[in-house]
Amino acid sequence: MSKIDFASVNIGDALPTKSIVVDQQLINDYADICGDYNSIHVDVEGMKSNTMFGGSTIAHGTINVEPVLQAICDIQGLQWPAASTRVDLQFRAPVKPGFTIVSNLVVKEKKTDAGKNILVCDMKIQNKDGGDCAMGSAEIVC
Amino acid sequence: MEHKFNTSLVSGFGPAKMLPDLKFAEMEAGFDCGGGTYKITAEEVAKFSALMGDSNKGDVMVPVGMIYIFGLRICWDRKVFLDGAIRAGDKIVFHKAAKIGDTITSKLSIADKKEVKKEKDGKVRINRFLSVDMNATNQAGDKIVDIQMSFLLPASMQ
Numbered sequence: 259m260s261k262i263d264f265a266s267v268n269i270g271d272a273l274p275t276k277s278i279v280v281d282q283q284l285i286n287d288y289a290d291i292c293g294d295y296n297s298i299h300v301d302v303e304g305m306k307s308n309t310m311f312g313g314s315t316i317a318h319g320t321i322n323v324e325p326v327l328q329a330i331c332d333i334q335g336l337q338w339p340a341a342s343t344r345v346d347l348q349f350r351a352p353v354k355p356g357f358t359i360v361s362n363l364v365v366k367e368k369k370t371d372a373g374k375n376i377l378v379c380d381m382k383i384q385n386k387d388g389g390d391c392a393m394g395s396a397e398i399v400c
Numbered sequence: 401m402e403h404k405f406n407t408s409l410v411s412g413f414g415p416a417k418m419l420p421d422l423k424f425a426e427m428e429a430g431f432d433c434g435g436g437t438y439k440i441t442a443e444e445v446a447k448f449s450a451l452m453g454d455s456n457k458g459d460v461m462v463p464v465g466m467i468y469i470f471g472l473r474i475c476w477d478r479k480v481f482l483d484g485a486i487r488a489g490d491k492i493v494f495h496k497a498a499k500i501g502d503t504i505t506s507k508l509s510i511a512d513k514k515e516v517k518k519e520k521d522g523k524v525r526i527n528r529f530l531s532v533d534m535n536a537t538n539q540a541g542d543k544i545v546d547i548q549m550s551f552l553l554p555a556s557m558q
Contacts, residue, residue, distance in 0.1 A: 278452065278453070284451065287451050288451065291444065291447055291448055291451065291469055292468075292469045292472040292473060293472070293473050293476070294472050294473075294476060318472070319487045320465070320468035320469075320471075320472060323465070323468065323490070324452055324465045327464045327465050328452070328464075328465070330464075331464055336497075337461035337462075337463070337464070337497070338461055338462065338464050338494065338497035338498065339464060339494040340494070341494060341495050341496065342493070342494070342495075343493075343494045344491070344492065344493050344494075345490070345491070345492040346489070346490075346491045346492075347489055347490055347491075348488060348489035349486075349487055349488060349489060394489065
């Protein structure tokens with residue numbers, strides 16, 4: 259099922275990426291689905307006078323994680339991550355309209371646990387300019 | 401900043417006493433923050449898949465990012481997102497896949513709290529963090545996902 263051949267992956271390999279273009283329409287539509295209409299997300303005019311985020315709205319934090327979740331599913335060849343897959347992340351910077359956020363997974367360890375092959379990866383979610391929006395680690399069951 | 405949330409999207413449950421009613425000293429591991437129950441519909445899955453470009457082609461599986469959608473609804477309903485708190489990070493463990501038609505129950509409880517000393521320009525500041533567990537199961541009681549959310553508490557609680 260996995261698109262990755264565990265045996266042929268090397269430490270330091272970068273795994274396939276996924277990206278999402280974030281614009282205000284996506285944030286508004288996400289708000290419609292999740293029900294979170296906080297002004298920091300949807301009030302474009304009101305946020306212009308707010309200096310905290312440089313006069314901009316910001317995406318819901320959970321949108322930031324989407325590229326890495328999609329990348330893991332894609333690597334595993336599944337629609338839902340395999341059981342025991344783990345993601346541990348810290349948010350670093352808000353994602354704003356105009357960002358293109360990309361998953362970045364680099365293998366730092368290979369291990370087998372309870373019969374499962376696992377790629378332990380350093381993980382980043384970055385804007386296309388290379389700025390880190392979130393970082394941490396992931397254990398991808400292959 | 402104005403906080404608006406559509407509470408009609410969830411059916412929550414739990415004690416009347418919620419996180420905003422507690423002082424930091426009263427936030428103990430295991431505190432029951434309540435939870436919520438929801439049924440995953442094909443309509444919502446289609447809407448989310450179209451939005452995120454997720455390659456879900458109408459199969460029974462649910463796009464993985466949707467678990468956050470439901471989590472957001474429940475956390476707002478149960479007032480787990482304190483005014484002014486900043487989401488610091490998440491620890492996620494996946495279990496059985498969620499499917500269209502599943503009825504998911506998500507329960508929230510305090511996992512941990514900690515104080516972190518930070519020194520800057522000769523001044524010591526203590527940042528207070530709170531971690532909340534969200535454990536989601538399906539109608540058969542199978543685990544779907546566990547998410548531990550960490551928050552830097554607002555200045556008013558520092």
